[in-house]
Amino acid sequence: MSSTASLSSTVGFGPAAAAGSMPLAAVRAPRIVSIDILRGLVMLVMLLDHVRETLYLHLQVTDPMTIATTPAALFFSRFAAHFCAPAFVFLTGLSAWLYANPPAGTPRPVKSFLMKRGFLLLFLEATVITFAWSGDLPPRVIYLQVIWAIGLAMIVLALMSGLPRKLLAAIGFVIVFGHNALAGLSFAPDSPLYLPWTLLLHRGPVIAEGALQIKxxxxxxxxxxxxxxxxxxxxxxxHTVGAARRIKLLLALGLACLGLLLVLRGFNIYGENAPWEYGATTVHTVMSFLNFTKYPPSLDFLLTTLGTAFLLLAAFERADNRVGRFLATFGGAPMFYYIGHLLLLLVLYKILLAVFGPNQGTRFGVNPDQFWVVWVSTVALIPVLYFPCRAFARYKRTSKRAWVRYF
Incomplete structure (x- = not known):
């Protein structure tokens, strides 16, 4: 089971959130629209992946995917979903800096702010989101997924936020570029190092047996x-960086990431433990090249997804049009959308299961040659989710209730 969400403004970050923490009479700062647009775009891609998990869970994909047995439509749908988590986690860190450094005013302490929101995400993952995925009360299995990872990363950021920016940059680069060198290291479940190593770098069971399991x-x-x-x-x-300069820097960052990817991946040098190979067709060759490990995300995975995110942020800098505003509506209420779309999919799945029965073993699902149903269902659900998100985003902008900013 995977989940790809989280949520920079889950956490009430960004200029709008900063304004929300000021006295109520203060004027709210405007949101940075390009961030909301990117967040909204990847949230809709995330919807596609979660519809796939709802209707196609009986045909799960491996990590990395098995090229010979994965149809192209399924592969590229899953590949598109790879962009969601990196974009959200990166925007969470960026938005945290914006909260700590409001455009008009003196820097504010951010440690307590990050800690509270980090622990909130851990709580939501173990309770509301676990239920939204499984429908089980009480839960039999708790999956620690992307919301857990973001919450814990946020707590770490809270503890490190006072360090010099250059030091944080060095630590971030060492982790992102260096963790692949440790990918082959693992520990047996009875080793005292198994649990911390699993939490840090290898997916697996935390509690494998008992009434409540944690994976x-x-x-x-x-x-x-x-x-x-x-x-x-x-x-x-x-506020001291103009749009033109920001666009130029984002383009440079994006192209640098993708250029480095072409070298590292093209020659199978480093950054992905599953080397690409020529396939029977051009499509299979492309699939092999793009077949990155997500759990944990390989360096090539992050170069691809973050490089593309930088280019999109540059493109969205001046995206003042209907499409941009449509996407920004979802991006302005991410946690509300995240929990809401999971609950909606849970209800719809229960209805389908009750009406049609378990036609795929113990589950209801579509046949392998009916993947188009996943796409059609995703498109149909977008307007269903749009109007509640728009209403909640408007309510959040005007409400004086503190809890609203958490969603």
Whole structure:
């Protein structure tokens, strides 16, 4: 089971959140629209992946995917979902810096702010989100997924936020670029190092037996590196940096990431433990090249996804149009959307299971040649989710209730 969300403004970050923490009479600062647009875009891609998990869970994909047995439509749908978690985690770090450094005013302490929101995410993962995935009360299995990883990474960022920015940049780069060198290291379940190593770098069971099991899907170490780099990138959005300069820097960062990817991946040098190979067709060759490990995210995975995210942020800098505003609506209420879409999918699945029965073993699902149903269902659900998100985003902007900012 995977999940790809989280949520920089889950956590009430960014200029709007900063305004929300000021006296109620203060004027709210405007949101940075390009961040909301990118967040909204990857949230819709995330919806596609979660519809796939709802209707196609009987045909799960491996990590990395098995090229010979994975249809192209399934492969590229899953590949598109790879962009969600890195973009959200990076934006979480960036938005945390924006909260700590409001555009008009003196820097504010951020440690307590990050700690509270980090622990909130841990709580939500273990309770509300676990239920939204499984529908079980009480839960039989708790999956520690992306919300858990972001919450824990946020707590680490809180503890490290007072360090010099150059030091944080160095630590972030060492983690993101260096963790692949440790990918082959593992420990037996009876080793005292098994639990910390599983939490940091290898997915696996935390509690494998008993009435309540806990399974870790998102090892947190690489995501700590990503959130630190997001914090370090925060000054790109300082009020002293003009849009033209920011676009130029984002383009340079994006192209540098993708250029490095072509060298490292092209020659199978480093950054992905599953080397690419020529396939029987051009499509299979492309699939092999793009077949990155997500759990934990390999360096090539992060170069691809974050490099593309930088280019999209540059493209969205001046995206003042209907499409941009449509996407920004989702990006303005991410945790509300995240929990809401999981609950909606749970209800719809229960209805389908009751009406049609378990046609795929113990589950209801579509046949392998009906993957188009996943795409059609995703498109149909977008307007269903849009109007509640728009209403909640408007309510959040005007409400004086503190709890609203958490969603």
């Amino acid at each position: 870790l899907t998102y090892p947190v170490l690489p995501w700590i590196g990503v959130i630190l780099l997001g914090w370090v990138a925060g000054p790109l959005y300082a």
